[in-house]
Amino acid sequence: MEKIALLTDSACDIDEGTIEKYNVEVLPFRIIYRDREYVDKIEITPREVYDNMKYEIPKSSLPSLDDMEGAFNRFERENYTHVIAVTISSGLSGTYNALKMVSKKHDKLSTYVYDSKSTSLGEGVIVKECGKLMDQGKSFSEIVHCIPEMKKRMHFFFVFGTLEYARKGGRIGKLSGILGEALDIKPIVYFDNDQGICFTCGKVRGRKRSLSKMIDIGSRFLAKSPCDVYIAYGNAREDAEDIYDRISKLSNVKNIYMIGQISPVVGVYSGPGTVGVCYMEQKS
Structure with a gap:
């Protein structure tokens, strides 16, 4: 009998009900x-990070190897047989x-580690x-077979309040050619x-x-199929x-979640003022 554990990292944004229901590590x-x-998320809150940014922009480091080992040890103690891990890009x-690397040390567990090629709602x-x-x-x-197909149905877009924090944090990706803040040019990013x-x-x-453009972009997916x-x-x-109010009035919105x-x-990298919307096409 399979017992499957779900594992992610704290860059993942999803409702606490989901975390609790599926006992997500x-x-x-x-x-x-x-x-x-x-x-992250234990000793400091999002608001504290955003409010402190006017004084200092912090850095970040990935979850520790000890935390990873601890998670797999717990899965083994609790008689899990399989692990599905979804990580930040x-x-x-x-x-x-x-x-x-850590999962390979725990050969009692069949583990699939999926690179979400995303973050935040894109992981969640x-x-x-x-x-x-x-x-x-x-x-x-x-489930593992379905994950790549899930990814194709998931469409995540966001707008920064400013590019300052992504630029300083080195997470600007292919946005470096955008001129700017002086012209009040706002990119819609994916x-x-x-x-x-x-x-x-x-x-x-x-x-x-x-923000309106981000809704317009999402409308093309709603025209194709119902979406959460x-x-x-x-x-x-x-x-x-x-945005919640405006999208909730559109056709083909199956469920909407704040x-x-x-x-x-x-x-730390997106900064205050960022708004993200994720459209998940639902199978009919």
Whole structure:
């Protein structure tokens, strides 16, 4: 009898109900300031990270090898037989490679480590979809087989409040050619499926237009099939609530979820003002 564990990292943004329902193990990143280091989502909140950015932009480090070993040891103690791990993009972090290395030491467990080539909602939605398949009684091999197809149905876009933090953190990806802040040019950003780094799928002038453009882009997926929609933000609750209200009125929105604040480790690089929307096409 298979017993499947779900594993992710703290860059993953999804509702706490999903984490609790499927007993998801979350490996925490570290948020590093000049005088102190914090365990992501445990010792520091997203709001604290965003509010402190006017004074200091912290750095981050991937989950520790000890934390990874501890997770696999717990799975073995609790008689799990299989592990499905969904990680932050390998284009942003070494977590994927480190976790693959650790998993090989635990040959009692059949482990599949999936590079989401994304972060935040892009990780969280895949974790949730895996949990749904577990509820349906799907086997480990069946779920693993479905994950690449899940990825094709998942479309995650976001708008930064400013490019300052991504630029300073070295996570700017292919956005470096965007001129700018002076012209109030706002890119709509996504993660490409090959490298797992940021690309631009549209540029408009002004904050309001950029948020509207993000909704317009999502409408093409809603025209194709019913979608679950997920929204997250970084200290931009009013904008996120406005987008929630506008999208909830569109046709083919099956469910819409306000996930809340983007995780601290993602917020270090995305900064305050970021709003993300993820459209997950649902099978008919």
